[in-house]
Amino acid sequence: MRIGFRTAAVVVVSSVVATTLFFGSLKNGNAQTRTRYLPEYTADGQLLLPKDFHEWVYVGSPLTPNALNDGHAGFPEYHNVYIEPGSYEVYKKTGQFPEGTILFKELQLTLPGENPDGSRTEPSGRGYFPGPFNGADVTVKDSKRFAETNGWGYFNFNHHEPKAPMAKVKAKGECAYCHISSAKKDEVWTQFYPLLDK
Amino acid sequence: MRIGFRTAAVVVVSSVVATTLFFGSLKNGNAQTRTRYLPEYTADGQLLLPKDFHEWVYVGSPLTPNALNDGHAGFPEYHNVYIEPGSYEVYKKTGQFPEGTILFKELQLTLPGENPDGSRTEPSGRGYFPGPFNGADVTVKDSKRFAETNGWGYFNFNHHEPKAPMAKVKAKGECAYCHISSAKKDEVWTQFYPLLDK
Numbered sequence: 001m002r003i004g005f006r007t008a009a010v011v012v013v014s015s016v017v018a019t020t021l022f023f024g025s026l027k028n029g030n031a032q033t034r035t036r037y038l039p040e041y042t043a044d045g046q047l048l049l050p051k052d053f054h055e056w057v058y059v060g061s062p063l064t065p066n067a068l069n070d071g072h073a074g075f076p077e078y079h080n081v082y083i084e085p086g087s088y089e090v091y092k093k094t095g096q097f098p099e100g101t102i103l104f105k106e107l108q109l110t111l112p113g114e115n116p117d118g119s120r121t122e123p124s125g126r127g128y129f130p131g132p133f134n135g136a137d138v139t140v141k142d143s144k145r146f147a148e149t150n151g152w153g154y155f156n157f158n159h160h161e162p163k164a165p166m167a168k169v170k171a172k173g174e175c176a177y178c179h180i181s182s183a184k185k186d187e188v189w190t191q192f193y194p195l196l197d198k
Numbered sequence: 199m200r201i202g203f204r205t206a207a208v209v210v211v212s213s214v215v216a217t218t219l220f221f222g223s224l225k226n227g228n229a230q231t232r233t234r235y236l237p238e239y240t241a242d243g244q245l246l247l248p249k250d251f252h253e254w255v256y257v258g259s260p261l262t263p264n265a266l267n268d269g270h271a272g273f274p275e276y277h278n279v280y281i282e283p284g285s286y287e288v289y290k291k292t293g294q295f296p297e298g299t300i301l302f303k304e305l306q307l308t309l310p311g312e313n314p315d316g317s318r319t320e321p322s323g324r325g326y327f328p329g330p331f332n333g334a335d336v337t338v339k340d341s342k343r344f345a346e347t348n349g350w351g352y353f354n355f356n357h358h359e360p361k362a363p364m365a366k367v368k369a370k371g372e373c374a375y376c377h378i379s380s381a382k383k384d385e386v387w388t389q390f391y392p393l394l395d396k
Contacts (some may be wrong), residue, residue, distance in 0.1 A: 055255055061261075062322060063327075064324060065325055074323050075322050075323065111390075122260070123376050124262055124272055125262035126262060126267055181321075192309075192327050192328050194328070195252060
């Protein structure tokens with residue numbers, strides 16, 4: 001997750017407004033403040049790898065094992081999906097993804113399989129078990145910047161490690177078309193994420 | 199996650215010390231405070247269902263599909279594992295799980311299968327896709343309270359929904375023995391969780 005020297009040297013033109021949300025709804029009754037993390041771009045419009053995504057709100061893990069996809073799943077293999085916590089807080093209240101929402105899909109390989117379907121047996125049973133991280137895909141909601149793809153931008157930060165420090169937006173035919181045609185709500189696959197499917 | 203009237207009526211004797219940690223290591227350079235959530239017990243020693251676990255730090259999802267386990271996996275089916283964030287912060291610094299660490303394993307069924315192995319095909323490929331939540335298991339580190347099971351207590355909050363509001367500790371032969379014999383580090387399955395396997 002550390003962003004290297006090259007990234008630090010680029011000019012961030014679309015500066016981040018780190019808005020502070022007031023969380024009055026925490027269960028323990030103590031209101032807290034939380035900083036909303038918004039997307040950061042380079043001068044030429046590349047998205048910087050979002051920071052601290054491992055501490056975001058996890059929403060679900062579709063799993064397409066390589067062994068069930070001719071050895072080469074389009075997204076190998078676990079798709080661990082997170083939403084930026086400040087945006088999630090807004091979503092819980094409004095039912096809408098606010099501008100600047102970031103969804104982070106970290107790819108993660110399974111541990112080596114023992115069976116033709118890629119599964120293995122561990123004390124908890126036969127199935128699939130998380131292995132090394134394997135790159136990431138990221139979507140960002142920005143109705144103006146990504147108007148050509150219905151308001152969301154799609155980025156790939158490698159399907160291997162290390163993750164790229166920055167990424168160019170993908171053409172509509174590479175990612176957006178599928179989200180537009182099949183994702184349940186506002187180009188997000190809420191049909192797989194009970195926390196977002198309300 | 200809402201705890202009902204019965205729970206509210208019990209006496210919480212092992213009161214929670216909500217320690218405040220100082221997070222000087224956040225990447226944006228702004229130190230923040232975070233409340234550490236510690237286990238809460240009833241007067242007769244039952245653990246209350248931990249609060250706000252969906253906003254804890256996610257570490258991984260072993261998946262044991264029912265279809266690969268004679269229709270009845272021991273833990274059906276996704277095991278989405280979280281660690282309480284304040285304890286994780288300590289763990290990152292010390293490499294040790296501090297007293298009071300809570301690990302939360304939410305069970306989640308897969309969406310209905312289309313193949314004998316329980317898999318289905320979605321636009322991202324053939325595999326397994328998250329469905330309804332299905333109860334939870336929780337472990338708590340407390341060297342004195344759970345000395346009989348090597349310092350960790352094991353609790354089941356149902357393998358169906360809704361989750362139980364509280365749970366009694368399990369006997370050694372039900373959970374602890376397997377963690378003690380096969381989990382990589384301090385009864386935790388760090389071999390499946392890269393974030394914790396350092």
